[in-house]
Amino acid sequence: MIDDFAKDYLHNELREIREELLAKLDGLSEYDLRRPLTATGTNLLGLVKHLALWESRYLGEVFGRPFPEALPRWDDLEARGTDLWATEHETRAQIIDRYRRVWDHADATIAALPIDAPGHVPWWPRPDVLLFNVVVHRITETNRHAGHADILREQLDGVVSAPGRDAAFWAQRHAEIERAARAADPATAVLE
Structure with missing residues (x-):
C-alpha cells in the first residue's frame, strides 16, 4: 500500500516540475532561449535538452527499457556537454517534443515497474539501484535545473514564479x- 502511494506521489512530483520547467520557455525569442547567460553557457533550451537526455537514460536503459531514439553513449567523452545547448539546427519544437516523448517513455517505465524494481546505473559508484532511488534522483535533478531556469528567466525579462x-x-x-x-x-x- 505505501509503495503504491510513494510511487504515485513521486511520479506526480516529477510530472509537475517538468511542466513548470517548460513554462519558463513561454514567450521567449529563439535567441533568448538559447543565449548563454552564465560564464559556463547555461541557457534555458539547453536545460531542457539536458533533462531529456538524462531522463531517457535513467528511466529507460537503467531499467532495461531503452528509449527508442538514438542517444549518444554516456561514456563518449567527445559528446559530453553537448546536451547542454541547442545548435542552430535544432528547433525549440524539436527539443520540447523530444522531452515530451521522453516523459511518455519514462512515465511508462514508472507505471510498469514496482517502486523496488532493480536497475543498474553504470556511471554511479554504487550502480545497483531501485526505481525509488532513480525517481527521487530525477525529481532532485529536475528541480535543480528548474531553479536554474527560474534565475535565467528572471535575468532575461524579470518573470518570476511568485504569483x-x-x-x-x-x-x-x-x-x-x-x-x-x-x-x-x-x-x-x-x-x-
Whole structure:
C-alpha cells in the first residue's frame, strides 16, 4: 500500500516540475532561449535538452527499457556537454517534443515497474539501484535545473514564479536586500 502511494506521489512530483520547467520557455525569442547567460553557457533550451537526455537514460536503459531514439553513449567523452545547448539546427519544437516523448517513455517505465524494481546505473559508484532511488534522483535533478531556469528567466525579462507580486514589490524587496547586504559589510557601509 505505501509503495503504491510513494510511487504515485513521486511520479506526480516529477510530472509537475517538468511542466513548470517548460513554462519558463513561454514567450521567449529563439535567441533568448538559447543565449548563454552564465560564464559556463547555461541557457534555458539547453536545460531542457539536458533533462531529456538524462531522463531517457535513467528511466529507460537503467531499467532495461531503452528509449527508442538514438542517444549518444554516456561514456563518449567527445559528446559530453553537448546536451547542454541547442545548435542552430535544432528547433525549440524539436527539443520540447523530444522531452515530451521522453516523459511518455519514462512515465511508462514508472507505471510498469514496482517502486523496488532493480536497475543498474553504470556511471554511479554504487550502480545497483531501485526505481525509488532513480525517481527521487530525477525529481532532485529536475528541480535543480528548474531553479536554474527560474534565475535565467528572471535575468532575461524579470518573470518570476511568485504569483501576486508586481514589479514594485520586487523593486522594494531588491532595495531592502541591497541595504541589508551593505549594512552587513563594513567596507560597503561607507558607500551609502
